[in-house]
Each structure stands twice: as C-alpha cells, then as structure tokens.
Amino acid sequence: GQNIDQPTEMTATEGAIVQINCTYQTSGFNGLFWYQQHAGEAPTFLSYNVLDGLEEKGRFSSFLSRSKGYSYLLLKELQMKDSASYLCAVSYMIKAAGNKLTFGGGTRVLVKP
C-alpha cells in the first residue's frame, strides 16, 4: 500500500508555531501536497513540494525530504482561523497518463486563545 502517516491532532496557542509531520512511502512519488480543510468545507490547496527543501508562502511553509519520505507543514503566527484539519497528500505516478492523490488521515489543529 501507500500509507501516509500524520498525527491525528495537535493543539497550539494563538501566535505560536506548529509543525505537522507527514511520512510516506517513496516508491512512485511524484509530488506532495498539503491541503487545509475546515469542517464541512472542501479541502483547499496550501502548498506543493516535488524537490527537496523548504517552500515558504506567507505564514505557511512546507518542507520535503524525498530520500526520507518525509514532509512537514509549518504554521507560524497562528490565528484562530487556522483551526482546521490539514491533509498531507502524495501524488503517485500510477500509469503513463495519470497521477493519483493518496491522502493521510489529516491532522486536526486546534488553536487556543
């Protein structure tokens, strides 16, 4: 299978930093996405990594190490509205004309005042 592991839940204080780790199986790897999902809403795209290193986008950063099958999403200066589930999704090359996004179970982040 293509197991993707991430913590179930994390709690942090407003203004703090939280790091959400994600590990995945490397065979067929073709990119890693992070999505944010508020309750009852559609997942929305946050970031994409296909090469090793850190991608910074405002308060959110995402890191990838392909050799280790490891990524993290870093949320800085946490705001109450950042309370949501964060989904790690890996794109695996399945066939010559398709990619398949495989999701982790999501990490529910609760931001407290």
Next chain:
Amino acid sequence: EAGVTQFPSHSVIEKGQTVTLRCDPISGHDNLYWYRRVMGKEIKFLLHFVKESKQDESGMPNNRFLAERTGGTYSTLKVQPAELEDSGVYFCASSQAWGVGTEAFFGQGTRLTVV
C-alpha cells in the same frame, strides 16, 4: 470562475435504495477524481477519469458503485443498492492536466447517510 460543484450536498437514504451523486468539474479540466471519507478514516481514492475514460478505478469498493462521465464533462456516481457502510462524505476533484505538480480542486462534498 465557478469551482467544482457537487449535488446534492446531503442525502439520507434507506438501505437498499439507490442514490446518484453528481459532480461538475471546473470547465476545461480533463481530470476528474472521486474520493470518499468514511467516519474517522482518511480520504480514500475511488476513481479517476481523463475526459470520458476511466483511467483508474482501483479504489471502487465493489460493483454496487458505478461512475460515469458521458461527454467528458460532469460525472455521476451511483450507488445501487446502498448499504450502511456506504455512509460518508463523497468528494469530487478536478485538475487541468496530469503532469507533475497538478493541483486538484475539490468540491464541498456530498454527505451520504444510509439508514
């Protein structure tokens, strides 16, 4: 630009009945995916269309599920007959191309409850 839309947003049906979910992808997106999230579990892949062709249907649970995408535009996912374990949120996503880094845009999902 309209996003991915799904209909209905909620559906409650009895075991043994039939339900059809609809997904309208973003205009011009050839790739259309169906995913499902059952209670407490991760979002799981069901199948992938490229235009009207089923590219990968390895995630379809069993033959009670039938997906179509006639004309390569909107897609339907029919469950017949529905069972209790089919309850969950069914998401549709679309993307413009299949290449590296292609972002998938998600609809808000259809919450299906089988009683």
